[in-house]
Amino acid sequence: MDPLLYVLDLIVFIGIFGILALSLNLEFGFAGLANFGKVAFFLIGAYTYALLSQIGVPFYLCLIAGATLSAAFGLLISLPALRLRADYLAIAILTFGEILRLIVKSESWIAGGDWGISVSPAIAISGGSHRVDVLVNIGLVYFCLLICFVIAQLLANSPYGRVMRAVREDEVAAEALGKNRARYKAQVLMLGSAMAGIAGGLYAQYLQYVLPGMFMPMVTFTVWIMVLLGGPANNWGAVLGAVLVTLFDRGTNIAKDYLTLPIDPSNLQYILFGALIILVLLYRPQGLLKESPIKTKALESVKRERSVVKGKGS
Amino acid sequence: MEEGLLRIREVSKHFGGVYAVNGVSLDVKEGGICGLVGPNGSGKSTLFNTILGIHRPDGGNIYFNGNCINCLAPHQIYALGLVNAFQLPRLFYQMSVLDNMLVAARGQQGDKLLNSLFLRRKWQEQEKGLIEEALEILELMELDKWAFSLAGELSGGQRKLLEVARALMAKPTLLLLDEPAAGINPVLGRKMFQKLEDLSRNGTTFFIVEHRLEILFEFASWIYVMDRGKTVVGGEPEDISEEPAFYRAYLGEE
Ligand SMILES: Nc1ncnc2c1ncn2[C@@H]1O[C@H](COP(=O)(O)OP(=O)(O)O)[C@@H](O)[C@H]1O
Ligand SMILES: [Mg+2]
Numbered sequence: 001m002d003p004l005l006y007v008l009d010l011i012v013f014i015g016i017f018g019i020l021a022l023s024l025n026l027e028f029g030f031a032g033l034a035n036f037g038k039v040a041f042f043l044i045g046a047y048t049y050a051l052l053s054q055i056g057v058p059f060y061l062c063l064i065a066g067a068t069l070s071a072a073f074g075l076l077i078s079l080p081a082l083r084l085r086a087d088y089l090a091i092a093i094l095t096f097g098e099i100l101r102l103i104v105k106s107e108s109w110i111a112g113g114d115w116g117i118s119v120s121p122a123i124a125i126s127g128g129s130h131r132v133d134v135l136v137n138i139g140l141v142y143f144c145l146l147i148c149f150v151i152a153q154l155l156a157n158s159p160y161g162r163v164m165r166a167v168r169e170d171e172v173a174a175e176a177l178g179k180n181r182a183r184y185k186a187q188v189l190m191l192g193s194a195m196a197g198i199a200g201g202l203y204a205q206y207l208q209y210v211l212p213g214m215f216m217p218m219v220t221f222t223v224w225i226m227v228l229l230g231g232p233a234n235n236w237g238a239v240l241g242a243v244l245v246t247l248f249d250r251g252t253n254i255a256k257d258y259l260t261l262p263i264d265p266s267n268l269q270y271i272l273f274g275a276l277i278i279l280v281l282l283y284r285p286q287g288l289l290k291e292s293p294i295k296t297k298a299l300e301s302v303k304r305e306r307s308v309v310k311g312k313g314s
Numbered sequence: 315m316e317e318g319l320l321r322i323r324e325v326s327k328h329f330g331g332v333y334a335v336n337g338v339s340l341d342v343k344e345g346g347i348c349g350l351v352g353p354n355g356s357g358k359s360t361l362f363n364t365i366l367g368i369h370r371p372d373g374g375n376i377y378f379n380g381n382c383i384n385c386l387a388p389h390q391i392y393a394l395g396l397v398n399a400f401q402l403p404r405l406f407y408q409m410s411v412l413d414n415m416l417v418a419a420r421g422q423q424g425d426k427l428l429n430s431l432f433l434r435r436k437w438q439e440q441e442k443g444l445i446e447e448a449l450e451i452l453e454l455m456e457l458d459k460w461a462f463s464l465a466g467e468l469s470g471g472q473r474k475l476l477e478v479a480r481a482l483m484a485k486p487t488l489l490l491l492d493e494p495a496a497g498i499n500p501v502l503g504r505k506m507f508q509k510l511e512d513l514s515r516n517g518t519t520f521f522i523v524e525h526r527l528e529i530l531f532e533f534a535s536w537i538y539v540m541d542r543g544k545t546v547v548g549g550e551p552e553d554i555s556e557e558p559a560f561y562r563a564y565l566g567e568e
Contacts, residue, residue, distance in 0.1 A: 154431055159416070159424035159441070162409070166417045169406035176366060176400075177418045177484070178392035179425070187427050233408075294413055298441040302412075302449070303462060 006254065008134040012206050014246045015141035016199050020219075021226040021238040022148050023195035028224075029232035029291075030156060031188040032168030034086055037077070037093030039219040040100050041193040044070040045200025047104060047111055050119045050210040063144075063201040070197025071190040078186040097217060105212035116211025119204050137206045144202060145239075148195050152235045155191075157295045164188060165233070165294075218270070222249065225273060229280050231287025240288060248272075317380065319344040319488055319519055320365070320396075325374035326543075327357075327364045334360040336543030337374070342488065347510060347520040349530045349551075352540030353564055358523045359401050361540070362490050366398050367391045378488070393420070395487030399494060401523075403477040407466035411457060411476060414465050415448035416441070418483040448483055454509050455479045456502065471498045478506065482513070491522045495529055507533045531555065539563050 020038060027033040045066035052062040077096065081089050104111055111117045121133060155161050163184055166174040171181045204210045222245060230241025252272070256265040280287065318341030327335040335357045342348045350358055363369045365376055367388040376383050378396050386394075397418075406414050422444075424430045424437025452458040455475040460468060465476060478494045491510075495503035503526060510520055511533050524530040531537070531551040538548040541563035547554065554560050 151431070154434075155427075158430035158434075159422050159437055160427055160430035162413055162417050163425050165409055165413075166406045169408055170404045172368065172388075173400070173404035173406070174417070175388045176368065176392060176398060176404075177480070178389045178420060179417075180387070180389045191427075291408060293410060296441055297438050298445050299412070302445055306461075 002131070005131065005134065008131065008138065010246065010250050012134065012137050012141055013250055014243050015138065015145045016202050016206070017223065017226065017246050018145050018239050018242040019141075019148050019195055019199040019202070020223045021230065021242040022145075022152050022235060023192040023199070024223050024227050025230075025232060025235060025238035026152055026155070026164075026195070027188055027192040029227060029234070029238070030161060030168065031164040031185065032171075033081070033185060033188060033192075034090045035093055035189070035192065036090045036220055036224075037095075037097040038196055038223050039215050039217060040093070040097035041070040041074060041196035042200040042203070042219060043097070043100055043104070043215040044073055044193075045197030046204040046210045046214070047200075048197070049201035049204040050117050051111060053119050053204075054117060059140075059205060062205075063198055066201040067194040067197040070200070071194040074189040074191075074193025075186055077193075078182075078189040081185055081189065094217065094220070097215070097220065101212050101215045111210065114212060116209050116214075118209045119207075121205075121208065134206075137202075140205070141202050144198050148198070149235060149239070151191075152238075156233075156235060156292070162294055221273070225277050225280075227287075228277060229287060231289035231291065233291035234287070234289045236292070237287050237289035248276075318342050319379060320521065321375075321377040322361075322365070323375045323377075325361070325364060325376060326372045327360055327369050328372055333543045335364060335371075338540070338543070338545050339374075340538050340545050340548060342519060342521045343536070344519055345517075346514050346535040347507075347522060347533050349534035349537040350521065350523045350540060351525075351527060351530065351537060351560075356540045356563070357543040358540055359492055362398060362492055362523065365391075365490065366396070392484065395420075395484075396490070397481050397484045397486035397488075398490040399477045399481040399492065401492035401496075403473040405465040405468075405473055405476055405480070407464065409465060410462050411452065411465055411468070412445065412448055412461040414476060414480055415452065415483045416444055418480045419444045419447075420484050451479045451482050455506070471502075474498055475502075475506070486518060488519045488521060491520060491524075493523055493525060495524055495526045500526075500529075504529055 020042060024035060024038055027035045048066035048069050049062040052065055053059065077093055080092060084092060105114055107113065163174065163179050166179065167181050167184050175181050226241035226245045227238055229244060231237030252269050259265065261268060320342040322338055322340050325335060325338050326333065338361060352358055360369065364371050367386050371384055378394055383391055406417065422437065423433055423440050429437060449458055449461060452461055455478065457472060457475055457479060468476060474497050478491060481489055494506060507529050514520055522530065534551055536548065537551050537554045539546050539554065539560050546563055547557050547559040549557065
């Protein structure tokens, strides 16, 4: 394969997983919602995109539709989230993802079952090479990543971000301080799911096909490793985690083609992932980057004033 | 008798077979500090949590400002101006002291999803004012030096102070405080009550559980005594301290 294509391919994957990591970071890092079903919303986005693109819907509408449907499912999932204890919720969402995958796998009238369906390119450039195609995808993916990042940053550094963190820290206290935790959880899950839906659409668009095997629970765990490694409640951390884990994941994938090992290299990859997560939790439980404190204009100016006063005093 | 700001009528709350609150009726009148005392386990905290909507009462009614609030969720009760500080501080430990305060402010512009994104000017303007208010309260509680530290870095006594400070940030009509002076040095405890007394002149009513009887009796205008889930007696502090039922509650029968 063209070595430049390896690099471009890596860049696309980093972007798509960056969006997934940002969305999980919003839910888990900031609001404390342990979403172990991330792949479900990724799947909804991808299949919505694929099915709509087949009937000729323009790509941006496919993306928006995927995000919307995914958000609707996020809302649906948030309803039991209020009743269930956190650990039961985790199991419930995890199962939800698997059920969805099994449905599209066995109900072949929906989207071709095991064989999946193909997706036509978003922007057809006549006579464009494969490289140009990938470059178009990079543009699209990073545009979406940027939007998601800006939204996540604006929310994290606003009174809304303060409430998300308060709900994470102590939801009973947050409720007693006037915050409708049910509403906040529903909104955060909707927003996170919308982002995952967009990532799914981009994934379908880039690979130009969808099939059930792309949406194994391992995707969810990969995103979790990204967030835990990068540092929960830090959007830069989420992106950093996506970069590192994708490099590792794709790197070992490529190495697979050149190495002969006594065991199945895919299994080795899972073992290494497991070891990585244990190492992170043991030695760097807060992740590579620490939680970023809330920054607003007013807070920053008070902080500055105070450091000036302190400087004079000493 | 004139209607109280908070009226509790025959309220009960049991946990399995334990009648933590068993048919309590009492009134908290507007203005001043109303005290609630009683031995450990007499149901004071449970009564508070029931008033706040954290527990559903098993029987009876609770009225605030004339409205029945039994069926409201805690956040709705808070919105009416009935706020509390927990006996064991429930702070947001991974957030700064100042952010803990700012969460509690009532009527915020920016704590709604769309407003936080699209009304940035508006909430930024509002936040300036809120920060000033928060710093004033923190100064009062001698916590202003720690405004930018994480709440988790505070000592036990300071956490208690922040719990009370955070509740004050909501500018409540009625503030329930569950043992605010416990674990705080006596000088600061008295100072805190003096501040609360000042605030009570400006329209905040306080309903306070406190084991530091000497402080409470000095500042409260009315005291209720609870024992084994019931209010046994209520009156002005001078009368209560001569009331045999008060001693019986604390010292047991005989
Ligand atoms: N969540 C609960 N579950 C079971 N029993 C409880 C619970 N909360 C309080 N109790 C019991 O109710 C009684 C009253 O407790 P509490 O209201 O904390 O008393 P106080 O605040 O006056 O010391 C005690 O016997 C306590 O063990
Ligand atoms: Mg108590």
